[in-house]
Amino acid sequence: MKPAQRLLALAAFVGSLAPAHAQKAAPKTDFHQWAATPPMGWNSWDCYGPTVTEAEVKANADYMAKNLKSSGWEYVVVDIRWYVGNDTAHGYNEKNPDFNIDQYGRFVPAVNRFPSAAGGKGFKPLADYMHAKGLKFGIHIMRGVPVAAVHRKMPILGSKATAADIYSKDGQAGWLHDMYTVVAGRPGAQEYYDSLFKLYAAWGVDFVKVDDLSSPYHAPEVEMIRKAIDRSGRKIVLSTSPGETPIAQAQHVAAHANMWRTVGDFWDSWEQLKEHFDVCERWAPHIASGAWPDADMLPLGRLGIRAERGDDRMTRFTRDEQFTLMTLWSIFRSPLMFGGDLPSNDAFTLSLLTNKNVLAMHRNSTRNRQLFRRDNLVAWTADDPATGDKFLALFNAQDQELAPESEAAWASGPVTRETPGQSKAADIDITGATKLYLNVRNGGDDIAWDHADWLNPILSGGGKITPLTTVPWKSATAGWGQATINKSVSGAALLVGGKKYDAGIGTHSNSIIEYDLPAGYTRLSTTVGLDNAGAAQNTGGTLSFLVFTKNPYRPAPADSVRVPVTLQELGVAAGATVQDLWTGQHMGPLTGDFAPYIRRHGAKLYRISSKKAANK
Known part of the structure; x- marks a missing residue:
């Protein structure tokens, strides 16, 4: 189907004034007009994870107003778990979270982190702060109804039902357990979402990123959210997350949201960036004004201050890779959401964000x-x-291309959530080897969840037994985070197939760990597995583990x-x-x-x- 035919079909599908064809402005009565060009802004996730504070949000807004607003940057978005008063950096506190929730089962800002929310004001004072600077304010939420509201049978505003009447445990996110699914059609279900967005409209929210909505795709809740926004009386841009949104749902998501994710969480990894050439090519036919395929955030500048990726750093992307990132996102017309701490920007990073010729192409092409x-x-x-x-x-x-699996000393084959124990054992002959390379490759699905563990790796031979974890590696790469001894790449315990391991190496595809082998060893034994952080995801991970005793890299x-x-x-x-x-x-x-x-x-x-x- 040609782009024009596709979007005419979309207009018929919506049954209203949806865009008539790709990249033409939508009618004023259509929510697509609220984001007629790709949204541009800042999001707290890449630098502050679930722990950002009001002072940090304001500091980034101040920088945006001074340095970026004139170039079209306008959204300031508070990401996940702003309602938890005692969340933790580099992960989530699910042991004893201090939830802040109102009498109608709706999360409200944690006052210890957002002092202006005191007295029931919610995010209105912070939104007012943005609006006074000519900026727009956004928040992140999780799909569904809070588990806490269900357990307490909290009433739903505008309904006789309670939270316990509208929920299902089916489809609950595997990586965060704050919410249950809202079951469309039950009395109180739509009213619950209506009450949420009426609250957000009263606060002055301009943008809502709804997580756990796209992959797997929850069409009934997408529709309830769309209806709730339309009933709220405020022009709230809707972003669905994370990806990849099923491309079979392209028409549906474009009829209900302003932007939707095309990948899982994207970080400063060349492997993930390179993957975007295929992703963007796949989604390019679906670009339309007000309905934007979203290649995810820009992990540039200073990252990881208290984020899921644990180290405080400037982006790992080289300058060449940063130009690739900004060029591809701009010609693809992805929304641009900067992930770094704006006040920490250097001159080069600022120049990437303010090039008027590039931004004009992004806005108008x-x-x-x-x-x-x-x-x-x-x-x-x-x-x-x-x-x-x-x-x-x-x-x-x-x-630099890698040698095929056929040249490896050992290859695991696919390891997935369906693999027994989510692991495989290996006993490998390394007689005569002076080098050792532990290689993890993405098995072909969403790279964002390929958390990989080398468990109890042991070198043996000549009567000697040495844990590989006690041998310093020469170099180590990881497609997400960084390789870690005796912990998973996410910083948690090594946990595979429900079993905890004290010794091992946590990493993430695509990954190579290189060793200079001590003399006299003839065997390497280990168990390889999909870490719980990957196995617990809704989509899971798919990995292959390889061991090489010769350099697997082809000439550069x-x-x-x-x-x-x-x-x-x-x-x-x-x-x-x-x-x-x-x-x-x-x-x-x-x-x-x-x-x-x-x-x-x-x-x-x-x-x-x-x-x-x-x-x-």
Whole structure:
């Protein structure tokens, strides 16, 4: 189905004034108009996890108002568990959470973290603070009704039902147990969601990110939330999370939400960034004004202050990778939600967020699509509807490739939630080896939950037995977080298949841990498994574990390579002029095919101007 046909079908599906075709402004009476261009803002998750405070939110808002508002950045979003007074960094306090909840079973801000909420004011004073600066205020919530409200049989505003009448344990999130599913059609179910959004409207909330809604996709609750927002009387932008939203639900989610996640949680991992080339290509046909596929937050600047990823750091992305991230998100027209601590920004990070040429393309371009992918050389293109110019993004996603599984000394095959014990045992001959490489690879599903453990790894031989955990590694990578001795990558105990292990290595795909082996060892024994943090997710993880005794990396590709694009592919004639949007440099007229050098993991972004398009 062509994009125009798809969106006409969407209009019929909605039965109202939905967008008539991709990237045309929706009618004013349609909620899509509330986010006619991709939302841009800051979210507290990447730097503060579930522990952000009012002072930290205000500090980031102050920075945005001073440095970013003029470039179109406007949303300030308080992420998860703002209603818990004693939550913990690098995880969640589920042992004795201090929930703050009103008489109608609705969470309210923890006053010790948000002092202005005292006296029943909720988030209204903080929202007023944002609005006074010309900004907009957003919050994160979890899908469903609080477990605490169900247990207490708390009444529902506007209904004779209680929370205990509308819930089901089916579909409860595996990674956080604050909520139960709301069962559509039960008396009080819609009224509960109505009461939530009436409260948020009274606070002055402009944006709500609803978690545990997209993967798996909870269509009945999506519909109840949409109806509740429409009844609230306030223009509240709806973001659904996390992903990947099933692409089969693209029409449905576009008919009910302003943005929806296309991936699980995205962090400063090149492997996850590279995965986005496939993800964005898959979702590009579904870009429409007011209905945006969301590639997730920008993990740039200073991260991990008290976040789920434990270390306080500047982003692990290189500068080339940061250009790739911002270029792909911008030409894909993803919402831009910055995850770092804004007051900690350096000049380079600020420059990425304020480039007027790039942001104008992000705001106004049309027909955004992948032009080609040739192995790991990728081109995207888009049009400027005002001038007829073309935008061209070129990416060099080449890597040092890894040897195939057939060259490994041992390979586990797939390890999933369905694997008995969610683990496999290994006893590997390493006779004569001087090197050891422990490799975990993503097995093909959502990389966000591939928490992997090497359990009780033991070196033996010549009468010697040595735990590998006592041997320092030469280097260690992890696609999420960092490899950790005797703990999972999330910082918790090593827990696989319901069994706790005291010794092992926690990591996350894609991961390689390299050792210089002490002499005399002939065997490595270990158990490999999917850590509980991955197995407990609704979607779970899929891993493969490999052991190499020789360097698994192929020779590195060149630092820079040409990425050629023909004039015919671009749809322009000879004589068209080229401008580098990141630098502003004008590069003169094209006399033949365009083939600039692109650094490995880097990107370039161009405007190509021509008075007359070439015949195609």
